[in-house]
Amino acid sequence: MQNFKLRLSKKSLIMLAFIIIIFSVSYLFLSKNESFYDKTIAKIISVDEKYSTAHGINGETEQIKNQKIKAVIMNGHHKGQEIELQNKASFSQINDLDLKVNDEVFVTVKEDANKNIVSSQIIDFKRDNYMGYTIMLFVVLILLIGGYKGFRSLCSVIINICIFLILVQLFLYGFNFTIGSIVASILFIILSITIVSGRNKKAFSAIVSTMIATLIAMLISLLVIKLNNWNGIHFEEMEFLTHAPENIFLTEILIGTLGGIMDIAISISSFVKERYDINPNIETKGLIKSGFELGKDIMGTMTNTLLFAYISGSMPIILLLFRNNYPISYIININMSLELIRAITGSIGVVLSIPISIYTSVFLIKKNKIGEV
Incomplete structure (x- = not known):
């Protein structure tokens, strides 16, 4: 009985250490992964907001939030430079990027002949951090609750995703x-x-x-x-x-x-x-x-x-x-x-x-x- 408890304790400690390692590595990667992107990424450092009212063709009204944003480019040869961006957010979420300080966005920049930034525009919100944190939470929970069997379930999910991606690639090649x-x-x-x-x-x-x-x-x-x-x-x-x-x-x-x-x-x-x-x-x-x-x-x-x-x-x-x-x-x-x-x-x-x-x-x-x- 004592040996069983000892083995159980060792397994628990190994699993806990494994979870901590996965969590730490994933967090560090997600928080500093801008260099892996080809698209230009900017981190918002300040937001100045003003409100206006938009009128529809049927007389309806909607409040519009106009955001004047300052951001810092996080990757590429313009890394470290500050840029100014414009964004609109509406209550109906037709324009749904309601940006906050420390948010990251994909941007396009226009350059002059000397490679200086002339203008910049927001393309989309960088969501991988939030997706990554959600996946991390899923992995931690499945390992804590499922233990070794949870780990095997996780391996099964990863393998099935790989099989599905291979299937899609074969389809694109005419299979x-x-x-x-x-x-x-x-x-x-x-x-x-x-x-x-x-x-x-x-x-x-x-x-x-x-x-x-x-x-x-x-x-x-x-x-x-x-x-x-x-x-x-x-x-x-x-x-x-x-x-x-x-x-x-x-x-x-x-x-x-x-x-x-x-x-x-x-x-x-x-x-x-x-x-x-x-x-x-x-x-x-x-x-x-x-x-x-x-x-x-x-x-x-x-x-x-x-x-x-x-x-x-x-x-x-x-x-x-x-x-x-x-x-x-x-x-x-x-x-x-x-x-x-x-x-x-x-x-x-x-x-x-x-x-x-x-x-x-x-x-x-x-x-x-x-x-x-």
């Missing part, structure tokens, strides 16, 4: 996107589950369940769409693409559905494995019944999660259309058709994954069809 997405999805499933859960019955059961449920959900969706000849599906929001939107849309369905199904599969496999470990003599019927009780609880929340996740991405355009008095039927038919189909397809996969995961887990775990690796 078949559909085939690439299928291969990437298989890698997502195998690597995500095995990295987090290890190589064991539970992981193998979750992998098999995820693949079967995803395949069936995609076949059902594809069959329905093909029989309907894509009627009622509007690709207006994909009109900027230079490739067939149908293939891109099917890939979106595949990857989006995969996440929900994988979550269900690993949850049920873990539950079945734990119940079996507690009572190896449990009857198959009782184990299946317990699995269905868990599955029913997960089903409702996961279906809502998929629906909210997809529709939330369309909230800005939905609110804009409502404000311009477009009917709800038009909004659903034109602007929400893709999101609803993704959500419905994902929900089909979630519902199917419950019985598939239960029976697969019981078959592989209780019946001892495979051994521990």
